Amino acid sequence: MSNYMPLEVSFVKGSGCYLTDTKGEQYLDALSGVGVVGLGHCHPDIVAALQTQAEKLFHTSNWYHIQHQETLAKKLCQLANMDAVFFGNSGAEANEAAIKIARLYGHQNNIDNPIILTAKQSFHGRTMATLSATGSPKLQRGFAPLVDKFIHIDFDDIDALKKHQHNRNIVAVMLEPIQGESGIIIPATDYLNKVQNICQTNHWLFILDEVQTGIGRTGKLFAHEYNNITPDILTLAKALGNGVPIGACLAKGKAADLFQPGTHGSTFGGNPLVCKTALAVLEVIEKDNILTHVVEIGNYLSSELNKKLQYSNKVVEIRAKGLMIAIELNQNCAHLLQMALKDNLLINITGRSIRLLPPLIINQTQANVLIDKIVGLVEGL
Ligand SMILES: Cc1ncc(COP(=O)(O)O)c(C=O)c1O
Known part of the structure; x- marks a missing residue:
């Protein structure tokens, strides 16, 4: 096409x-394949991990335990101070999972029409829900009706966020720590801290989309470490697989238990081949x-x-x-x-x-x- x-x-x-x-x-x-090949093309350790795993096992199914997936989940949770992970195959899928968790959270709190606040000029993906979350009328053109309901607020404007505090249908705020696709827009140093405070006061989930900023791109493993905060939900993809497709939605506390058997899934997500590769990526980042x-x-x-x-x-x-x-x-x-x-x-x-x-x-x-x-x-x- x-x-x-x-x-x-x-x-x-x-x-x-x-x-x-x-x-x-x-x-x-x-450009690194748009922020994907963080460790460079064909890094020998990543090639070796892929080759070794390819000779053993590519794929089984999430209907069985997957050793490397469990190891990767534990490692990511430990690194990000999170409690649980869902694995998909892309950034959009990681964000879809985050949006679904936010909806479950809303319904659990008797909110029938949950709203997620996202930022203008944000980018969260191209699936219908993540496109609806994306703050770009240009990218949304032609795809109406969009998925309800996202309200787009000005990025790096704490008053714009505060204006919505009276709205009892809001369940979450979803932001990129630095807006990548709209041209590396870096907010005030304490913006994310203030957002987190408002989320905590209002019992909103704080979702950080680190699909582009995560896995070392900013000089920390996760960009939000610069703010000494932990979001309720953290999404990753791109550089986590260094070119092998993987997406991860990590969650903490009240957000970590909302997916129950049957509520969400992915055929490929978290298979042995990609998880072994992602583990090798994290090892190289640490070792080197x-x-x-x-x-x-x-x-x-x-x-x-x-x-x-x-x-x-x-x-x-x-x-x-x-x-x-x-x-x-x-x-x-x-x-x-x-x-x-x-x-x-x-x-x-x-x-x-x-x-x-x-x-x-x-x-x-x-x-x-x-x-x-x-x-x-x-x-x-
Ligand atoms: C911040 C952010 N979120 C989500 C996505 C979507 O990721 P994917 O293209 O893997 O679906 C991107 C892609 O550029 C991104 O930069």
């Missing part, structure tokens, strides 16, 4: 931060001190970009947390995607921003190449 508009390039091989196309040309990947590296290299990248672009009259601002980086320009820049490709660089353009999500393992030499290429692109505008 025509729902994608692929660039005129196709890759056949990947290694670390580099991809090779059908003609043998190498490209620096500063990836989080410290992300903080250091992220700071280096953003400070060098700031330094080299400080006199540019085309840059509005540079927003960065770890290796989530956006360079907002004062003009349309969609054509930079093609120009970058010609320069053997893979980036994303979101609105008027260049968005960079390089592999977490990017080293200083590669970072310097990236900086030079970006500065060249901006100067050539």
Whole structure:
């Protein structure tokens, strides 16, 4: 179907931060398959985990215990201070699970028409419920009727949230800690803390969508660790499998027990192959001190970009947390995607921003190449 508009390039091989196309040309990947291949392409430990598991067992079914799923669930719960996990195959599915849990929570509290507050310019996925949760009329166009009921509030505006405190049908607030798809929008440092306080006062579930920010992208395993908070529900996907499809909806306390046998499911979700791979991802992050590296290299990248672009009259601002980086320009820049490709660089353009999500393992030499290429692109505008 025509729902994608692929660039005129196709890759056949990947290694670390580099991809090779059908003609043998190498490209620096500063997008990581949209925040997925955090440990780089074909990381040897991940390849080994996949190969070893593939020789033993791919798939059984959730009708039986799955050892690696249980181990991964325990590990994730321990890392995120959560009580239980549901595994699906994507970010949208992780968020669907979160939305269903919020509804069960509402009905348990005699709320017949539960409402979830989400943010304008948010992105939570493309299934009907997650598209309805997404705060983008542009993405929703043509798909009415949407799933009831989500109310979209201004992001990073605590008063906008407070205005809904009287509404007894609200059951949850669902946010990205940093809005990724709308161009790396970073809220005030205490915004999430204030949101959590309001949720606690009103007995609303606090759902954090860390599909893009999670698994080390910001320099913490989960972005909400910067706020020293624990949400009631946390969703993950993308980098958790480093390219193997997995989604996870983690829940704590009152949110953790609402799914009962038969209330939700997935055929593929949490199978031995993906769970063994995700376990290997978490092991590498720990073993190779990836989080410290992300903080250091992220700071280096953003400070060098700031330094080299400080006199540019085309840059509005540079927003960065770890290796989530956006360079907002004062003009349309969609054509930079093609120009970058010609320069053997893979980036994303979101609105008027260049968005960079390089592999977490990017080293200083590669970072310097990236900086030079970006500065060249901006100067050539
Ligand atoms: C914050 C966030 N949530 C959900 C999704 C949807 O994930 P998926 O495409 O795996 O369904 C994305 C994808 O970009 C995302 O960035």
